[in-house]
Amino acid sequence: MVKIAIAGGSGQVAREVIDALVVAGKHDIAILSRNASTNEIIPPGVHWRAVDYSDKNGLTEALRGTHTVLSFVQLLTDPTNLSQRNLIDASIAAGVKRFAPSEYGSARTVDMPWSAGKEETRNYLRKVNENGKVLEFTLFQPGLFLDYLASPHQTAKYVAPLDTLFDFNNRRAILVEGHEDAIITFTSVADLAAVVAQAVDFEAGEWPEVSGIRGNRMTFSQVVDIGEKIRGPFTIDKVKLKDLEAGVLRTSWGLATKHRAVTEEQASDLFKTVLTGILLSSVKGAWDISDELNHMFPHYKFEEMEAFLTKAWDGKP
Template sequence: MKIAIAGGTGQVAQEVINALVATQRYELLILSRSTNKQTPVVSGIVYRAVAYHDKQDLIEALRGVHTVLSFIQILSDDKQMAQKNLIDAAVQAGVKRFAPSEYGRRVQLDFHMSWWNGKIEIRQYLAEINRKETMLEYTLFQPGLFLEYLAFPHKTAKYLQPLQTVFDFDKCRAIVVQGHQDAVMSLTSVRDLAEIIAKTVELKGQWPVTFGVKANRLTFHDIVAIGERVRGRLFDVEHVEVEDLEAGNLKTSWSLEATHAAVSTEEAEKMLQQVAIGILLSCLGNAWDVGEEANKLFPEHAFVKAEDYLSAVWMNKP
């Protein structure tokens, strides 16, 4: 089976490529806007530079491909033309399956996380092209928040960089919405997501439109309690009011400091407070309580348990 990975140089994409290579069952085509001499030579992998604005180029690249996994960055493409062109090309090239650039929370209006509006646009685009008949089978992989982010600033995955969240295990602190300590967060290791995707590409039958991957379902209270156990000290928990968050105000003594490779430092600084606010507000609507499609389809899969992982990461750390 031939699988194309679009945006194949991204962190999550590379974790998935590793898992696919490990199976030794797939022929992989890695699509990116450019290739260079540093590209590793790996058996079973072909690298190809494509122009996402050139639909014909994409059609030619996708001929003979069974499944496309997209990891295209949505932040720098307001109209999401790269993914839309990729979808159109996939249909015309005869691709059977497509997974858009999701890899986060479940399907819901992202009005609290406007930087993810591109995900909504692509969900709607895929739904529309399949409205009358199935033109392209697709699924939305949704693992919740990556467990590795709670290791910040320590990197524990091969490619995924840690990001600071409202749960700061390093400085033993957390931000919780007043009266909502039971808000739910799904936490899944990027390794688990990658291995599940590697299994899903050869799944028989129709893909479900939403594909939740839920390794750990924990409340904010649970996560803080785990933090206090593995760090051996009480967390400084700051409570914020819904009204302040909805007004765009994060009234805490600290905010997020991490940046992301997909945006500039200046853009990141502007986004960081809104990211924290968005995570907190969206949790109130159970946006991070993802589905269990993967758990039901692959009951034999041994997911990484949050407390085991975090205990290992933070053991003997000051």
């Protein structure tokens, strides 16, 4: 049994991973949070620990004896990236062996300003190790959550539905003209949580710097084909690459469901930014996820998109 610290542990993705770690039954799990919760029921072997991410010394003391730190710090609430830098510094000072920053999405951050903090953290982790490894780290990257294609229906225990450019509910999608074969990866929330839990237990060597988790690697056209097979004909909006690069988004519809970390004031601008960014970044390969953990755990069977969504949409109007 080793000690695992979960930073930002009250978040939706974090809670999915915590449950998967609890099922393994091998670890002492500390949920680090700015406000330690006393109202939620947590399973045996899990406890809350209140921390101040601006207090590096306090973080160091909180991490003493910890083997692995998994960060789920919400980037939108940490715009200066100070919380994760302090968490990395404290992990090194406390003698933590392994660290995973807040990732859980795309392979690259090109054209996605809301993910800029990920790139800063990646570079910082490389910098602290440039004169010799002091902290083993990996970037868990599953692409988009397959569960989002069931929106507005919730298929995960904690992760809430979010809109994407594939709207199965209203049978429509947005594609970049001439780039219908751009690659996008979808992995279910359950698969992400299960594979991260296996990676935490991995003892046969060091973590790879990138831990790609490839549930379903598809072209945009293939996703639409599956959508039409399950839901019927889709209406397709096609946007021009040059318009997107100019910041112009000409579509008949847009995103409407905001993440809980987004304020009402941020939402309208962010909807356009996110939709434009995902379309642009997909053309540039940002969502073509590698498969390091597929190879590390070859016997793990990922949920296939068509089967997952057929079940999710069964009986839905």
